[in-house]
Amino acid sequence: MEANGSILTNKYSEGLPNARYYGGNEYIDELEVLCRKRALQAFNLDPAKWGVNVQPYSGSTANFAALTALIQPNDRLMGLGLPDGGHLTHGYYTAKKKMTASSIYFQSFPYAIHPETNLIDYEKLASQAKIFKPRLIICGASAYPRDWDYANLKATAEKEGAWLMADIAHTSGLIAAQELNNPFEYCDVVTTTTQVQIYLFPESELKHLPTDTKLSVVPDLENAKDLEKRVNDAVFPACQGGPHNNTIAAIATALLQVSQPSWKAYAKQVIANARTLADALVAHGYKLQTAGTDNHLVLWDLRPIGLTGSKVEKVCDLMGITINKNAVSGDASAQVPGGIRLGTSALTSRDMREEDIKVVADFLHRAVQLSLLLQKEAGSKLLKDFVRVATVQEEGKEGFALV
Ligand code: PLP
Numbered sequence: 001m002e003a004n005g006s007i008l009t010n011k012y013s014e015g016l017p018n019a020r021y022y023g024g025n026e027y028i029d030e031l032e033v034l035c036r037k038r039a040l041q042a043f044n045l046d047p048a049k050w051g052v053n054v055q056p057y058s059g060s061t062a063n064f065a066a067l068t069a070l071i072q073p074n075d076r077l078m079g080l081g082l083p084d085g086g087h088l089t090h091g092y093y094t095a096k097k098k099m100t101a102s103s104i105y106f107q108s109f110p111y112a113i114h115p116e117t118n119l120i121d122y123e124k125l126a127s128q129a130k131i132f133k134p135r136l137i138i139c140g141a142s143a144y145p146r147d148w149d150y151a152n153l154k155a156t157a158e159k160e161g162a163w164l165m166a167d168i169a170h171t172s173g174l175i176a177a178q179e180l181n182n183p184f185e186y187c188d189v190v191t192t193t194t195q196v197q198i199y200l201f202p203e204s205e206l207k208h209l210p211t212d213t214k215l216s217v218v219p220d221l222e223n224a225k226d227l228e229k230r231v232n233d234a235v236f237p238a239c240q241g242g243p244h245n246n247t248i249a250a251i252a253t254a255l256l257q258v259s260q261p262s263w264k265a266y267a268k269q270v271i272a273n274a275r276t277l278a279d280a281l282v283a284h285g286y287k288l289q290t291a292g293t294d295n296h297l298v299l300w301d302l303r304p305i306g307l308t309g310s311k312v313e314k315v316c317d318l319m320g321i322t323i324n325k326n327a328v329s330g331d332a333s334a335q336v337p338g339g340i341r342l343g344t345s346a347l348t349s350r351d352m353r354e355e356d357i358k359v360v361a362d363f364l365h366r367a368v369q370l371s372l373l374l375q376k377e378a379g380s381k382l383l384k385d386f387v388r389v390a391t392v393q394e395e396g397k398e399g400f401a402l403v
Contacts, residue, residue, distance in 0.1 A: 003249035014242045016232060028245050035252035042176045042258040045184060051228030053235050054251060055243040059169045059193035062235075063089040063138075064101055066189050069227070069234035070163045071135045073105050078129060078162075079138035080120070081110030083327045085299075087142045087167060109134065118290045118329050119146060126156045133160055139183070140167035140191075143326050143341050145274075145293040147180050154186035165189045171295050173197030173345065176258050177267030180295060189231065194251050197270075197296070197345050266348060270296045273344035276354040280361030286368075289328050289339065296343050301328045303338040307371050310336050315371045321363060 008031070014021040017029040032054065039052045056062035071077065079090025079102075086092070088100045091108025098104045109132045114121040129137065137157045139148050150166065157164040166183035172192040174180045183190050236243075257263060271294075278292045281300060289299035302309060309325030316323050328339035344352075347360065 001250075003253050004246050006246055006249060008249050009244070009246040011245050012242045013245060014236060016236075022242075031245060031249055031252065032243070035248050035255065038252055038255035038259060042255045043184060043190075044176075044178070050184075051231070053231055054248055055235050055240065056191075057240060057244060057247075059087075059167070059191065060089045061239055062191040062193075063087075063167055065231065065234040065239045066165055066191050067102060067106060067136065068238050069230040070165065070189065071106065074107060075135040076107045076109065076132060077102070077136040077138060078109050078111050078125070078132065078134040080141050080144070081112050083331055084110075084113045084329060085141040085144035086110065086138075087140070087169070090138045090140075090167065113144075113329055115329065120144070120148070122149060122152045122156070125153075126159075129156050129160045129162070134162045136163045136165060138165050138167060139187070140169065140171075142170060143297065143299055144170075145278075145288075145290050145295060145297045145299050147294040148183070150181055150183050150186035163188045165191070167191045169193040170196050170297065173258065173263070174267045174270065174295055177264045179264075179267045179271055188227065194254060196343075269353065270344050270348045272354060273348050273352065273357045274298055276357045277342060277344060277361055280358050281364070284361070284365045286365075296345050298342040298344075299326060299328060299339055300342065301339045302368070303328065305368070305372065307368065307375065308336050308338060309340045311375065312340055312368055312371045315374070316340075316364075316367050319363070319367055319370075321367060323364075 008028070011024070011028055012022050013025045013028045017025075017032045020029070035054045036052045037047065039054060040047050040050055045052075053065075056065055067077070077091050079092075080086030082088060082090075082092045089102050091102045091106065091110060092100050093103035093108060102108060109128065111125040111128060112121060113119060114124075125137075137153060137160075139150065139153050148166070150164075154164055156162075164187045166187040166189075168175055168183055168190055169192050171180055172194070174197065175182065274293045274296050278288055278298050281288060281298065282291070287301045287304050289301050302312060309328075313323055313325040323340050323342055325337050326339050326341035327333075327337040331337045331339070342364070344357065347357065352360070
């Protein structure tokens with residue numbers, strides 16, 4: 001927060017270090033070079049082989065810059081469909097409308113998860129790619145609780161002559177800690193946000209908080225230098241103007257922390273907490289998409305108990321628990337989806353361990369039971385109307401009261 005709110009916000013610096021379009025950037029250059037160095041360190045990447053651009057203003061901008069660098073307007077791309085956990089910027093469109101720049105300027109054909117296992121259907125993806133002939137395959141997701149088989153995707157991409165890009169926005173911290181498969185071994189370009197996982201955790205000696213700057217990392221290829229230039233040119237001037245130096249300073253601070261040995265312990269705890277949460281919800285009899293998790297994320301399918309994610313989200317809001325409604329496999333609407341998405345990164349940053357997470361699971365269980373009760377007793381309209389919900393406990397006898 002100190003870096004983000006600093007005087008660095010006032011300096012304009014279009015261009016790259018030592019190649020700016022403005023004077024007075026001596027210290028800005030040092031800052032950006034340091035941030036790039038730390039980004040490569042955080043992901044264990046050899047600076048002789050890898051390039052990195054830390055200027056994108058957000059994950060969406062980083063992704064559009066990566067598309068701009070890799071493919072031409074109207075080229076074909078394949079990303080995981082939004083209802084299956086993909087992100088808007090991976091080519092999302094609806095039957096009525098091309099919703100995002102990634103489907104307006106490119107031809108998009110989403111791949112899907114398997115309807116029974118809810119895991120990425122790599123076989124079907126390969127057969128669809130054979131027909132669709134994408135120039136780019138995007139992997140990574142906003143709501144996928146399992147790890148990715150990058151080797152499999154690389155084989156398909158190579159076969160069809162496509163680039164492979166990973167958007168690791170959700171799992172970058174776990175990947176940096178080497179707790180998940182490594183996309184850098186297989187992907188041509190990797191992008192990430194930093195707000196999901198690259199930030200403070202309690203044991204940190206550095207008292208700095210999350211940042212909002214995004215990265216795009218360029219790979220080790222024979223033509224890496226060419227690709228690095230393509231990415232740099234795509235970020236500026238193709239998609240952006242001057243970088244936000246204050247956020248680059250903040251991300252440099254956060255990345256230092258990611259490079260510390262203690263980050264590994266944090267990442268392990270994030271995953272242990274997510275597994276504990278998943279197990280506790282299953283023990284309560286609930287259904288989770290893919291029946292568990294490999295990462296920080298739990299996707300809870302509420303349809304078997306007849307609730308929507310929107311109702312549970314509303315009740316949780318009223319109870320002071322922040323979650324988000326989320327589509328689960330087979331859902332028709334993202335506005336009224338059948339599930340909720342939970343993540344353990346923030347709770348772990350508050351130093352919560354397995355025992356704490358079990359208590360959180362109990363709170364969530366009560367929120368869902370309350371949602372059911374409200375739905376049954378008063379109809380769903382009441383959920384929008386009432387002001388506050390209190391959960392009361394009397395001599396071990398649990399009940400719900402509306403206030
Ligand atoms: N990519 C993925 C996988 C995301 O989940 C998100 C958002 O959380 C983004 C990209 C976009 O990031 P931003 O909202 O910072 O543009």
